[in-house]
Amino acid sequence: MSNQKLLDVRDLHVSFDTYGGRVHAVRGVNLSLEKGETLAIVGESGCGKSVTAQSIMRLIAEPPGKINKGEILLKGENLLTYSDKKMRSIRGKDISMIFQDPMTSLNPTLTIGDQLTEGLIKHASLSSKDAQKQALQMLDLVGISNAKERLKQFPHQFSGGMRQRIMIAMALICDPEVLIADEPTTALDVTIQAQILDLFKEIQREMGVAIIMITHDLGVVAQLANRIQVMxxxxxxxxxxxxxxxxxxxxxxxxxxxxxxxxxxxxxxxxxxxxxxxxxxxxxxxxxxxxxxxxxxxxxxxxxxxxxxxxxxxxxxxxxxxxxxxxxxxxxxxxxxxxxxxx
Structure with missing residues (x-):
């Protein structure tokens, strides 16, 4: 079992039932990921990149969506056989995802501290005090200064680039083995994009996390990816x-x-x-x-x-x-x- 893939997606088929008929969004996708590797999935809008990522996380709403066929193996275990309760114990802990728009992904009514510590309290059973200490360390890692004061602030008090750093911190705070980044630099200007890409490289060196980078930006791919899949x-x-x-x-x-x-x-x-x-x-x-x-x-x-x-x-x-x-x-x-x- 030493050559077992960290993540192995086999013959994945996903469709959506709409008023106009059935959309066959993903048609037989295979992908694999080794520990510490970066895999980039590229292609134009609508090619199935994000649907593939959401399927791996079991975030496809059923209905209208349906995973018709395939296997999603995380360390040899098929996630498609997991109950919703068991998947909730996996998300954030073993496999995390960063979404395209941090402003719509963060809860505007909760402080950054509450949102960062929630996963630690749930998955790692840490006390509020210990979780806050770890949240401070994670904010330092992603390059947010004055972290203690920042924990008390709300998402609207941060710039777009800083919100994306916070999303990265939330995704990594429970030390997952797989990180899926879905167009993580799309909404950012080119200067901030470069900073976020440098941050990904630094985090991978520090934590050894395996990354699936979903993007249509070939410049992002050239800097980060070990392997590339074109969809x-x-x-x-x-x-x-x-x-x-x-x-x-x-x-x-x-x-x-x-x-x-x-x-x-x-x-x-x-x-x-x-x-x-x-x-x-x-x-x-x-x-x-x-x-x-x-x-x-x-x-x-x-x-x-x-x-x-x-x-x-x-x-x-x-x-x-x-x-x-x-x-x-x-x-x-x-x-x-x-x-x-x-x-």
């Missing part, structure tokens, strides 16, 4: 380390994301290249590759059959027919230039 239309289309994804991307969607981001080393007159088209309708997902309608390299097989996962170099995998050996045998590089292009 599209509820599925993982490519996975690899930073070098794989940034320098040898194999899926046309991954390339599209990279071409849509300004580069400091590029000529300022070089235009950004947006990804043409729109994502597929997840009320009725396509039977083949979900990206086929937007892909300049699409073939008949792409629309008719879902692409299998192909291993590029062991840890670098891609779900794209262009990388399948059967397609490579049928075409040459001149006919499929995607096979030899690099970013």
């Amino acid at each position: 599209y239309a509820g599925q993982v289309v490519e996975e690899g380390n930073r070098r794989d994804i940034f320098y040898q991307p194999q899926h046309p969607y991954t390339r599209g994301l990279l071409h849509s981001v300004p580069r400091m080393d590029a000529d300022r007159n070089v235009p950004l290249i947006p990804i043409a088209g729109t994502p597929p309708d997840l009320f009725s997902p396509p039977k083949g590759c979900a990206f086929a309608d937007r892909c300049e390299y699409a073939m008949d097989v792409c629309t008719d059959y879902h692409p299998p996962k192909t291993s590029i170099n062991g840890q670098h995998t891609v779900a794209c027919w262009l990388q399948d050996d059967r397609v490579k045998l049928a075409y040459n590089e001149d006919e499929l230039p995607m096979l030899k292009k690099t970013v």
Whole structure:
């Protein structure tokens, strides 16, 4: 059992019943996380990143949501078999989550001290005095000065960046093994974003927590992630380390994301290249590759059959027919230039 993953999500399917029909939001996602590792999940809005994270935390409201299939294994235990009461004992203690907007995640009627100490009193059975002492240490760790006075204040008395630091402190105060950060820098200006990213790196060095970073910001990914998963239309289309994804991307969607981001080393007159088209309708997902309608390299097989996962170099995998050996045998590089292009 020494090679057991800290977190292992297998074939996760999540849907939502709406007035318009059933939305298939997550369709067969697999992910794993090692102790002390940072995994980034990237993709455009609506691709299923946040739903995947909320499913891991068992925060999907049923109804309208439903986890139709799959396993979510935390240290070998399937969280989908846990009762609501047992999940409440896990959240915050073994696995924590930081949400996008700290102002709506913090309770405006309670002081920061009350909100920080609540988890310690519940999960660690600490006295109020001991919990407050630990809360002071955690505020120091996340870079909030004059911590003793700050514990008496309310969320509206803090700036956006400081509220995000408080959310990080709340998520980490019970020393979880897994931290899920859902777009933690989206609502912040670039200067504060950089400070928060530095804080994540420092916290990981100090505490050894494993992090799942959910973002659409590839700059965040470049700084923090050990591994990257690219999601599209509820599925993982490519996975690899930073070098794989940034320098040898194999899926046309991954390339599209990279071409849509300004580069400091590029000529300022070089235009950004947006990804043409729109994502597929997840009320009725396509039977083949979900990206086929937007892909300049699409073939008949792409629309008719879902692409299998192909291993590029062991840890670098891609779900794209262009990388399948059967397609490579049928075409040459001149006919499929995607096979030899690099970013």
